[in-house]
Amino acid sequence: MCPHERGHGVNVLAHLSAGAGQPSPPAARSGRHRVLPYLLVLPGAAWLLLFFAVPLVQLAGASLYDPTGSISTGYALSWAFGNYPAAVQAYWPQFGRSFLYAGVALALALLMGYPLAYAIACKAGRWKNLLLVCVIAPMFSSFLVRTLAWKTILSDNGALVGLLRDVHLLGPDGRLLATPIAVVLGLTYNFLPFLALPLYASLERLDRRLLEAASDLYAGPLETFRRVTLPLSRPGLIAGALLFFIPATGDYINAELLGTPNEYLIGNVIDSAFLVRLDHPQGAALSMLLMSVILAVVVVHLRRAGTENVL
Amino acid sequence: MTRETPAGDLTLANLTKTFGRRTAVDDLSLTIPQSSFFALLGASGCGKTTTLRMIAGLETPTSGQVLLGDRDIARLRPYRRPVNTVFQSYALFPHLDVFENVAFGLRRRGIRSVGGQVRQMLSLVQLDGYERRRPAQLSGGEQQRVALARALINHPQVLLLDEPLGALDLTLRRQMQVELKRLQAEVGITFVHVTHDQEEAMTMADTVAVMNAGRIEQLGAPADIYEFPATAFVARFLGQSNLIAGDVTGGSGDDLLVTAQGARFSVPAGRSRTDRGPVFLGVRPEKLHLATAALRVPAGHQHLDGTITDASYLGVSTQYLLRTAGGVELSVFVANSGDQQRFAIGERAVAYWNPRHAFLLGRRAETPDPTAPVAGEPVGVSA
Numbered sequence: 147m148c149p150h151e152r153g154h155g156v157n158v159l160a161h162l163s164a165g166a167g168q169p170s171p172p173a174a175r176s177g178r179h180r181v182l183p184y185l186l187v188l189p190g191a192a193w194l195l196l197f198f199a200v201p202l203v204q205l206a207g208a209s210l211y212d213p214t215g216s217i218s219t220g221y222a223l224s225w226a227f228g229n230y231p232a233a234v235q236a237y238w239p240q241f242g243r244s245f246l247y248a249g250v251a252l253a254l255a256l257l258m259g260y261p262l263a264y265a266i267a268c269k270a271g272r273w274k275n276l277l278l279v280c281v282i283a284p285m286f287s288s289f290l291v292r293t294l295a296w297k298t299i300l301s302d303n304g305a306l307v308g309l310l311r312d313v314h315l316l317g318p319d320g321r322l323l324a325t326p327i328a329v330v331l332g333l334t335y336n337f338l339p340f341l342a343l344p345l346y347a348s349l350e351r352l353d354r355r356l357l358e359a360a361s362d363l364y365a366g367p368l369e370t371f372r373r374v375t376l377p378l379s380r381p382g383l384i385a386g387a388l389l390f391f392i393p394a395t396g397d398y399i400n401a402e403l404l405g406t407p408n409e410y411l412i413g414n415v416i417d418s419a420f421l422v423r424l425d426h427p428q429g430a431a432l433s434m435l436l437m438s439v440i441l442a443v444v445v446v447h448l449r450r451a452g453t454e455n456v457l
Numbered sequence: 458m459t460r461e462t463p464a465g466d467l468t469l470a471n472l473t474k475t476f477g478r479r480t481a482v483d484d485l486s487l488t489i490p491q492s493s494f495f496a497l498l499g500a501s502g503c504g505k506t507t508t509l510r511m512i513a514g515l516e517t518p519t520s521g522q523v524l525l526g527d528r529d530i531a532r533l534r535p536y537r538r539p540v541n542t543v544f545q546s547y548a549l550f551p552h553l554d555v556f557e558n559v560a561f562g563l564r565r566r567g568i569r570s571v572g573g574q575v576r577q578m579l580s581l582v583q584l585d586g587y588e589r590r591r592p593a594q595l596s597g598g599e600q601q602r603v604a605l606a607r608a609l610i611n612h613p614q615v616l617l618l619d620e621p622l623g624a625l626d627l628t629l630r631r632q633m634q635v636e637l638k639r640l641q642a643e644v645g646i647t648f649v650h651v652t653h654d655q656e657e658a659m660t661m662a663d664t665v666a667v668m669n670a671g672r673i674e675q676l677g678a679p680a681d682i683y684e685f686p687a688t689a690f691v692a693r694f695l696g697q698s699n700l701i702a703g704d705v706t707g708g709s710g711d712d713l714l715v716t717a718q719g720a721r722f723s724v725p726a727g728r729s730r731t732d733r734g735p736v737f738l739g740v741r742p743e744k745l746h747l748a749t750a751a752l753r754v755p756a757g758h759q760h761l762d763g764t765i766t767d768a769s770y771l772g773v774s775t776q777y778l779l780r781t782a783g784g785v786e787l788s789v790f791v792a793n794s795g796d797q798q799r800f801a802i803g804e805r806a807v808a809y810w811n812p813r814h815a816f817l818l819g820r821r822a823e824t825p826d827p828t829a830p831v832a833g834e835p836v837g838v839s840a
Contacts, residue, residue, distance in 0.1 A: 358515050359548035361535040363562035363607065373561075377552045 209430035217424050229431040237415050237432065241439075244411040247326065247401075248394040251333035252341075255390055258334070259342040263382075264375075266342075267349035278346070281339050293332055293403045300328050300404065329409045332400035337393055341386035348382025349375070384448070392440055412436055465526035466491050467512070467615050467647055472521035472531075474507050481507040483671035485521070489615075489649060489664070494641050496650045496662030500694070504671040505651045506545075509617050512649065513542045525614060536565070541608035542617040545624075547600045549592035555579070555603050556588035562611040578610045581640070598629045605637075609644060618650040622657060634660050655695045659683065667691045683741075685728060689818050692739050699745065699787045700737040702820060708732070713817060718783035722759050722812070729817035737818040742788040744814040747777065747800060748807045760809035761787065765800045775799070779808050 215221035398413030419429030514535035582602040675687040686692035703717025767778035
């Protein structure tokens with residue numbers, strides 16, 4: 147599972163915002179029309195089978211290999227379920243940290259992303275397209291390059307740290323880089339568009355006449371927002387929060403470039419298990435665990451949000 | 458229930474609204490008596506919806522006042538006005554069920570126990586048992602009634618209706634027209650109804666204001682406006698009119714004499730909007746009758762000869778087009794009462810009318826005769 151596949155994220159996004167509440171076309175009658183949909187699904191299904199389902203099964207298998215094996219001596223599938231508790235015992239702090247950082251970053255992103263999406267959708271007028279381009283433009287440069295740029299912004303002799311020291315928000319030796327703050331800021335920045343864009347899409351579709359109706363029915367601006375705008379933007383909010391939270395939880399670039407091993411997340415551990423320590427069973431077990439926990443979080447989230455529009 | 462004291466009449470005083478260089482509403486002044494059913498009638502773009510939105514508070518007037526009693530509400534935010542609107546699109550909240558849509562206004566004003574009132578209002582609009590449905594599960598007519606209930610439950614001093622029946626089919630529209638009129642009489646709230654449908658305005662309203670280009674052309678009871686329109690615009694917009702261009706050439710007693718189509722006609726001075734210069738002589742199609750020859754025209758009537766060019770059988774009546782020698786095409790409705798003679802296309806006929814049914818409107822000299830034949834056809838004598 148690679149959390150930095152930006153292309154996939156955008157596809158999911160378009161899918162989530164476009165598919166909401168649209169009626170399905172009437173059932174086709176003729177035989178040819180009954181076969182056609184399956185033919186259209188075939189390339190995508192084959193792709194998913196080959197590059198998602200098969201590797202997933204392989205990963206699940208690898209997580210149950212005998213942990214005493216190695217790449218050079220070969221692995222044996224010994225149904226070693228003990229890999230899971232062992233992995234959790236060794237790396238539960240990184241697990242917890244991943245969800246904590248992603249959660250804090252999500253909260254920050256919501257605080258920034260909602261006003262941003264609202265402003266673009268409702269108040270920007272003719273600047274709308276330009277602002278949208280501004281939100282998307284960073285995507286044109288590589289994820290790594292953007293995170294490295296943050297390294298410069300947050301560096302000890304940078305303007306930001308200087309300013310914060312001058313106003314005594316940071317001590318004379320205080321720093322941002324290599325702190326949890328830097329990692330959370332990096333996560334917030336890097337995944338903000340994934341939150342803001344679906345939110346923008348649902349706010350943009352919001353019928354302005356409903357706001358007028360609310361105002362006509364004695365709702366002031368705040369009440370109108372609470373009773374009409376917010377509930378009607380909920381599908382976008384939920385989709386955006388998921389698109390933000392899922393990759394942020396699995397991320398390892400931000401912790402590696404902006405943090406220290408003290409800030410390492412579960413992604414960094416998986417990365418090193420596969421590529422440095424060459425402990426494939428453990429890496430696989432951690433990957434499977436991360437996936438299941440995220441899936442559980444998503445399911446609970448959607449259940450609680452109770453939105454028929456998203457799933 | 459925080460019902461405010463009845464505020465009295467709704468008065469618009471010199472109300473003006475401009476959008477950039479376009480003037481949507483132009484120095485409009487009128488008074489709508491309390492508890493009346495008032496219709497603003499006009500073609501799209503005439504400023505009627507802008508006027509309504511200024512009363513609702515959804516637009517701020519460029520200048521002028523909106524007075525409720527003697528209180529100027531023109532600059533109050535919409536949620537501070539004792540005015541509610543039934544929107545053209547209904548604008549029901551899709552995420553709320555019928556009950557919550559109707560309860561919305563009450564809840565925003567901090568009223569806790571709304572159940573009784575909501576159910577009472579739903580039964581008034583005959584939607585008992587629909588409480589838990591979502592707007593998307595309702596038909597157009599049902600949505601319209603929810604929108605009405607949602608506005609009425611607040612007991613506004615003025616209820617604004619922005620073409621609320623436009624999306625309904627004809628049968629349902631007729632039914633809702635009667636319903637709305639019944640409701641208005643029942644609740645006694647001032648209704649201001651905006652519509653482009655003259656029949657709807659006439660059916661429902663006590664008073665109709667015909668708007669054109671941001672101004673009121675004529676204001677009055679439907680029958681008065683129809684029987685004696687003030688301008689050529691009103692005569693044409695409200696029902697059909699035969700307007701024959703002519704000139705006032707003098708008077709005789711209580712009558713004015715008009716020369717048109719090479720003949721002289723008289724119109725009672727009381728049914729004339731002007732007593733000199735270029736005029737339109739107007740007669741409604743149902744006030745015209747047909748005869749086979751001038752000899753058969755009853756005494757005291759005036760007539761024009763011509764040829765039948767079209768006959769449309771409409772069931773209750775037959776609509777004839779009669780082209781006069783002067784090239785004017787007159788529309789004539791003949792009631793299908795069973796003892797009327799039928800005319801065939803191409804047949805010679807005489808259209809006649811009682812002078813008391815004619816009316817005289819001022820005409821700018823350059824205004825062409827609207828009943829004149831289309832280009833390419835022979836044009837007779839000019840007026």
